Amino acid sequence: TDSQLCFALADFGFMINLFNMMPLGMLDGGRITSAISPYAGLVGLGMGGGMIYCDVISNPIFYLVMMAGGYQTFTKLYNPRAHDATLPRNYYNISNMQKLGVTGGYFGVIGALLLAMEVNAQYKKSPETLQREREYGLR
Numbered sequence: 001t002d003s004q005l006c007f008a009l010a011d012f013g014f015m016i017n018l019f020n021m022m023p024l025g026m027l028d029g030g031r032i033t034s035a036i037s038p039y040a041g042l043v044g045l046g047m048g049g050g051m052i053y054c055d056v057i058s059n060p061i062f063y064l065v066m067m068a069g070g071y072q073t074f075t076k077l078y079n080p081r082a083h084d085a086t087l088p089r090n091y092y093n094i095s096n097m098q099k100l101g102v103t104g105g106y107f108g109v110i111g112a113l114l115l116a117m118e119v120n121a122q123y124k125k126s127p128e129t130l131q132r133e134r135e136y137g138l139r
Contacts, residue, residue: 017113026068
């Protein structure tokens with residue numbers, strides 16, 4: 001299809017999925033990476049803090065996600081018994097091969113999303129480009 005709406009919606013979907021894969025708290029990435037290592041939440045907090053500091057994201061909902069992720073990471077690191085009571089019994093008890101598989105799948109999904117965004121960017125046009133095409137009858 002040559003629909004710019006479809007390209008824009010696909011780009012939005014890729015970005016939402018990438019955001020959801022951040023290793024932070026209650027997001028899917030946080031759930032996945034906490035099975036790999038209980039310290040993964042610190043990486044997510046660093047990523048989110050960096051995005052806030054660099055003014056990449058200034059959405060109040062993201063601030064709430066960061067606060068909840070910070071609380072969950074703090075609880076996981078400083079009071080693991082209370083945190084583990086909410087998880088299935090063998091949540092962290094997976095073999096190294098399973099951890100390797102989960103890690104490969106996690107980074108595979110992130111790589112696929114980044115690749116899809118790159119391919120989509122080749123076909124997506126800015127509103128200014130679309131306006132110029134309409135003005136000059138190029139499409």
